[in-house]
Amino acid sequence: MDFSPNYNLVEELKWRGLFHQAVPGTENLLLEEMTTGYVGFDPTADSLHIGNLVPIILLVHLQRAGHKPIALVGGATGMVGDPSGKKSERQLLDSSTITHNLESQKKQLEQFLDFDKGLNSAEVVNNYDWFKNISFLDFIRDVGKHISVNYMMAKDSVKNRLEDGMSFTEFSYQLVQGYDFYHLWKEKNVKLQMGGSDQWGNIVTGTELIRRKGNGKGFSLTAPLITKSDGSKFGKSEGGNVWLDAKKTSPYQFYQFWMNTSDEDAERYIKIFTLHDKAYIDNLIQEHRNAPHMRLLQKDLSAYITKWVHGESGYNTAIAASNILFGKATSESLRNLSEDDFFSIFEGVKKHQIFEIQGVNIVEICAESGFLASKSEAKRALKENSVSVNSEKVTEDFNFSNTDLINDKYILLQRGKKNKFILIKK
């Protein structure tokens, strides 16, 4: 019982802006004993996205503080569907999709946690492993009996759906997730569940179950919802979600997402998404305020997370691409790239094959290649002076010639700074 944590987790999370609320006594628990805590992940897609980073980081901090983290992948809960924050009934995924998603997510989770750290090594568990052996009747007798419908109805996730309707399946979700906590508490001495603030209701059903059925005490801790200062939703880019999987969001796009963080948000995000200590961060914020145009915060933030998720090589590609595109990008520097470099830099940029380029008008190309929606739109864009060929602005009367092909093979089209498209000569 002579445990002493590496740091006060609750305090640490508070200054980082990662603390929303906790059950009373959680802080003391974490100071007094090595605690096993877990976070659940929903296998809704075959990759985690940056919205999942916060719960992951909670686990990372838990482990760094000296406790034992468990990442739970929801093989069972994924079959049911969490209604939290959803306005309407969800489409159920079939079990082979769930299994596939589960495996992918498991690999991603593993890169963030330390599985070889003695007593507080991380673990990954799948709640399907214990749910597969529980029959429906057993469940409603042994678990359902302890939680009243009145209690379940009071949850926001249910209340918000009372008007529009909700299936019994989703209604029972909180019981299923609650049982996870109970099971882990009983079998693995897990005392803490963490998650985003939207999970509070589900987590508390778990502590309630531990109290009533197990006559014990479960603790909980949630992180606030990450917001953007302009009110739009965090974690989305033009193309939708920002994924951790390099195949779905290239390291370059990933890096750019963070690079585009506003100053205001960057000061908050650097605390949330990096493990830099307080002194380092305070200093960096100060430097940034003194010379905002240097974008020190954005650069540090982007570099840190990109390396964490995509490794050094992913980061280097992202930097190379960014320098080409946002540095003094000239036709010259594009042409100096080797073919391999070019394609690795523009990985993830939409491409289109073309057979003849000599003499073809820019409007035709834009519309027919699928770069812009129609000729009208292409003309509009050209009128706005927003279209470039190989980083040089062109006008409506521009016709391509074979000399525009870089390495005799490809052409970079851009609309504005951020929309890119590649033509490849076949």
Next chain:
RNA sequence: GGGGAGAUACCAGAGCGGUCAAAUGGGGCAGACUGUAAAUCUGCUGCUUCGGCUACGUAGGUUCGAAUCCUACUCUCCCCA
């Protein structure tokens, strides 16, 4: 079951016989300014062989002419029983 209101572009929402490819706001895109930020300002936001063509819930009708009037249908919302 009875009564009422409505359905317009990505969204909200005006228009109520021609001047309507449709006001205004939001969103989106681009330009300027900057720092790949924020704020601000400006432009654009159906397609086109640039002649036109297709669009205002769906199908018909009246009219020289309809988003606007009439009929039917479908759907949505509200009130009463």
